[in-house]
Amino acid sequence: MESALETVALAGNPNAGKTTLFNALCGTAEKVGNYSGVTVSVKRGEFYTPNGRKLELIDLPGCYSLTGGTPDQQIAGNVLLGENSDHARPDLVVCVLDSSNLERHLQLALEVIELNLPVIIALNMVDMAEKTGLRLDPVKLSEELGVPVVPIQANRGKGLVELKQAMRHPFPASPEPRWESGNAEARRRFGFDTAELAARRPTLHSSNFSDKLDTILLHPVLGWICFIGIMFALFWSIFSFAGIPMGWIESLQDFLTGTVEGAMAGGDLRDLLTQGVIGGVGAVVIFLPQILLLFFFIGLLESSGYMSRAAFLMDGFMAKVGLSGKAFLPLLSSYACAIPGVMATRTIDSAKERLVTIFVAPWMSCSARLPVYLLLVPMLLGGSEGGSMQALVFLSLYVLGTLTAFVVARILRGRLGPDEVKSHFLLELPPYRWPQWSYIFRHVLDRGWAFLKNAGTVILGIMILLWAATTYPKLESDDPGEVLAHTIVGRVSAFIEPVVKPLGFDGRTGTAILTSFAAREVFVGSMAQLFQIEVSDDEQETRDHIRDRLAAEKWPDGRPMFGPAAVISLLIFYIYALQCLPTSAVVAREAGSWKWAVGQFVFMTLFAAGASLLVYQIARLFNLA
Amino acid sequence: MAHATVQDLEIDSLQSLAQAQVGCDFRIRALEGPGCEQLRHLGFCETLQVRKLAGGRNLICSVCGTRLAVSSALAEQVIVSPVTP
Numbered sequence: 204m205e206s207a208l209e210t211v212a213l214a215g216n217p218n219a220g221k222t223t224l225f226n227a228l229c230g231t232a233e234k235v236g237n238y239s240g241v242t243v244s245v246k247r248g249e250f251y252t253p254n255g256r257k258l259e260l261i262d263l264p265g266c267y268s269l270t271g272g273t274p275d276q277q278i279a280g281n282v283l284l285g286e287n288s289d290h291a292r293p294d295l296v297v298c299v300l301d302s303s304n305l306e307r308h309l310q311l312a313l314e315v316i317e318l319n320l321p322v323i324i325a326l327n328m329v330d331m332a333e334k335t336g337l338r339l340d341p342v343k344l345s346e347e348l349g350v351p352v353v354p355i356q357a358n359r360g361k362g363l364v365e366l367k368q369a370m371r372h373p374f375p376a377s378p379e380p381r382w383e384s385g386n387a388e389a390r391r392r393f394g395f396d397t398a399e400l401a402a403r404r405p406t407l408h409s410s411n412f413s414d415k416l417d418t419i420l421l422h423p424v425l426g427w428i429c430f431i432g433i434m435f436a437l438f439w440s441i442f443s444f445a446g447i448p449m450g451w452i453e454s455l456q457d458f459l460t461g462t463v464e465g466a467m468a469g470g471d472l473r474d475l476l477t478q479g480v481i482g483g484v485g486a487v488v489i490f491l492p493q494i495l496l497l498f499f500f501i502g503l504l505e506s507s508g509y510m511s512r513a514a515f516l517m518d519g520f521m522a523k524v525g526l527s528g529k530a531f532l533p534l535l536s537s538y539a540c541a542i543p544g545v546m547a548t549r550t551i552d553s554a555k556e557r558l559v560t561i562f563v564a565p566w567m568s569c570s571a572r573l574p575v576y577l578l579l580v581p582m583l584l585g586g587s588e589g590g591s592m593q594a595l596v597f598l599s600l601y602v603l604g605t606l607t608a609f610v611v612a613r614i615l616r617g618r619l620g621p622d623e624v625k626s627h628f629l630l631e632l633p634p635y636r637w638p639q640w641s642y643i644f645r646h647v648l649d650r651g652w653a654f655l656k657n658a659g660t661v662i663l664g665i666m667i668l669l670w671a672a673t674t675y676p677k678l679e680s681d682d683p684g685e686v687l688a689h690t691i692v693g694r695v696s697a698f699i700e701p702v703v704k705p706l707g708f709d710g711r712t713g714t715a716i717l718t719s720f721a722a723r724e725v726f727v728g729s730m731a732q733l734f735q736i737e738v739s740d741d742e743q744e745t746r747d748h749i750r751d752r753l754a755a756e757k758w759p760d761g762r763p764m765f766g767p768a769a770v771i772s773l774l775i776f777y778i779y780a781l782q783c784l785p786t787s788a789v790v791a792r793e794a795g796s797w798k799w800a801v802g803q804f805v806f807m808t809l810f811a812a813g814a815s816l817l818v819y820q821i822a823r824l825f826n827l828a
Numbered sequence: 829m830a831h832a833t834v835q836d837l838e839i840d841s842l843q844s845l846a847q848a849q850v851g852c853d854f855r856i857r858a859l860e861g862p863g864c865e866q867l868r869h870l871g872f873c874e875t876l877q878v879r880k881l882a883g884g885r886n887l888i889c890s891v892c893g894t895r896l897a898v899s900s901a902l903a904e905q906v907i908v909s910p911v912t913p
Contacts, residue, residue, distance in 0.1 A: 267869035268869045272869070303894070304871070304893055307871030307894060335893060395875070414881070417881075417888070421882065421888065423884070519885050519886075528886070627898075627901055627902035628902070629867070629897070629898055632888065633895075
C-alpha cells in the first residue's frame with residue numbers, strides 16, 4: 204500500500220524497545236512487553252518533526268538479521284529490502300539498539316546501513332546500560348558508522364526531541380559502509396571493533412539483581428514453586444478483588460432498571476429494555492472487573508520479564524508434548540485472548556510446531572470464558588462467590604484445558620512428522636524491569652473498552668433477538684412454561700432437546716449454548732433471559748439469584764436440572780468448545796488455509812460435546828446427576 | 829624433545845559449551861553445526877567471551893551482558909576454551 208507521507212521505519216533486534224519508542228512518538232498504546240517477539244506484525248502511526256513535517260512511522264517486528272529467521276522476523280527483512288507488497292520501502296530507517304548489548308545489536312544496524320538507505324541510530328535504554336557500568340560514547344559510534352546516533356530512554360520519553368531533530372528534513376545521507384559490503388565476516392568484525400570503541404564494559408562480571416532473582420525463579424524446584432504460586436495468586440486475585448467494582452456495576456444496572464420501570468408503562472418495549480438490554484447485556488458486563496484484572500496481571504508478567512522465564516521453565520515439559528518452550532509464550536497470551544496468542548505463534552521457528560500451537564491455542568481458557576466459569580463454579584460448590592476453594596476449582600479448569608491441549612498437541616505433532624531442519628531452543632532472558640504502569644493501565648483500559656464495545660454491539664444484538672424469540676409469538680396463558688413453549692425459542696428448544704439431553708442439558712440450555720457460538724460470554728445473558736430471571740433489586744444478589752433459579756429448575760421427573768453432573772458437563776463443554784468467530788478468522792489467516800480453521804472448529808465442537816456426554820454419563824453412574 | 833606450544837595447550841583445552849563448567853568464563857573458539865547461523869544472529873561469535881551461568885537441559889549463559897537460554901544440543905555446537913585470568 205503506497206502512502207503519500209514519507210515513511211520512517213523502526214528496526215532493531217527483538218526487545219530493543221522499538222514499540223515503546225513507537226508509542227512515545229505516535230502517542231499510541233501498542234502492545235509492549237519485556238520479552239522477545241511481542242510485535243509480530245507491522246504497526247503504523249504518524250508523528251510530526253520539530254519543523255512541523257508529518258511523517259508516517261512503521262514499527263517492524265524485531266529481527267536479528269535481514270535474511271532468514273521466524274515468519275515475524277522475515278516481515279521486517281522484507282519491508283527493509285523493499286520486497287513486501289503491502290509496505291513500500293521506507294525513506295528513513297531508525298535502528299533502535301539496546302545500549303547494553305551493542306555488540307549484538309550493531310550487527311543488524313550494519314546490515315541496514317548496507318541497504319543504502321538513510322539511517323539514524325537510536326541508542327535506547329542508556330540509563331540501564333550505564334547502571335551496569337558500561338561507558339558509552341555515542342559520538343565515537345556516530346563517527347565510526349557515519350550516521351547520526353541519538354541516546355534515548357524511550358520508556359521515559361527522554362531524547363525524543365533530539366531524535367525528532369535528527370529526523371528533520373533533509374534526511375541524513377545514506378552512509379558509505381566502512382567494511383566490505385556484503386561480507387558477513389567483515390561486517391561482524393567491524394561491529395565488534397566498533398562496539399569495543401564505543402561501549403567499554405567493566406572487566407569483572409558481577410551478579411546483578413536479575414542474576415540473583417534468576418537463581419530462585421529458574422531453580423529446578425524453587426522455580427516451579429514460584430511459577431505455580433504466581434499462577435494461583437493470579438486466579439485467586441481475580442476471584443477476590445473484583446467484588447467491589449462488580450457491586451458498582453450491579454448498582455448501576457439496578458438503577459437503570461428502576462429508572463426505566465419508573466418512567467415507562469408496562470409492555471413489550473419496557474420488557475425489551477429491562478430484560479433484554481439491561482438484564483441481558485448487564486449479565487455479561489458485570490464480569491468486566493475480572494477481565495480487567497486478568498489483563499492487568501498478564502500485563503505485569505509481560506512487562507516484568509517473567510514471561511521468558513516461564514517459557515524457560517516450561518521447555519522441558521513442552522518437549523514431552525512435541526513443542527518447545529517458545530510455544531508456551533503464545534499459549535500463555537491465549538489465556539487473555541486467543542487472537543494475539545495465535546498471532547504470537549509467528550515467533551516459533553518450526554512451521555509444524557507453529558501449526559500445532561495455533562490448533563491448540565484456543566483451549567487455553569480465554570477471558571471470554573470467565574463469565575461462564577464465574578457463573579457455574581459457585582453452583583458446583585453450592586456457595587456464594589469467593590474463597591480459596593473456588594479459586595482452586597477455577598485454576599483446575601484452566602489446567603484441564605491446558606493439559607488437554609498438550610495431549611492433542613502431542614498426537615498432532617507426531618502425525619505431522621519431524622521438521623526438515625531441526626530447530627533448537629534459544630531464548631533471550633531479558634533483565635527484570637519495573638513494569639511500565641502507564642502502559643499497563645492504558646492497555647487494560649483499551650481491552651476493557653473493547654469488551655464494552657462488544658457488549659454494546661454483538662451481545663446487545665443477540666440479546667435483542669433472543670428477547671424477541673422468547674417473547675413471540677405470544678400466547679395468552681397464566682402458565683409461564685406454556686407461554687415460553689409457544690415462542691420461537693420454545694420451539695427451537697423442543698427441537699434440540701433430544702440432542703443435548705444426553706449431555707445433561709434441557710432445550711433452553713441448549714439454545715443458550717447455540718446463541719453463544721458467536722461469542723461465548725453471551726451464554727450468561729442468554730441463560731438469564733431463557734430462564735426468565737429478573738434482575739434483583741438487591742445489589743449483591745443478582746448473580747446469586749441466577750444461580751438460585753437454576754438450582755431450583757427440575758426435570759419433569761423431579762430431578763434437579765443443574766445438579767453437579769450437569770454443571771460439570773456445562774463447564775467441560777465451555778472449556779473445549781471453540782465459540783469465537785474472530786479467532787477462526789485469525790487462525791485461517793495465520794495457518795494460510797481455511798481448512799485448518801474449519802477443521803479446528805469442527806474438531807473442538809465435537810470434542811466438547813463428546814467430553815460433556817462422557818462426563819455427564821459417568822457422573823450419572825455415580826448418582827451425581 | 830618437542831615442547832608443547834601455547835597453541836597446543838589451547839587446542840587441548842577446547843570443549844563444548846555444554847561440557848563447560850558452570851560459573852566460569854570462556855572464549856568462543858568455533859561454531860560447528862547446523863544451528864550455528866541461529867547462534868551467530870544472536871551474538872554467539874568467535875572470540876567473544878561467554879560466562880556459563882547454569883547447566884541442565886537448557887543452559888543459561890551470558891554473552892556481552894545478555895543472558896541467553898540455549899538448548900544443550902545447540903551448546904554442543906559452541907566450542908570454547910577457558911579464559912585465563
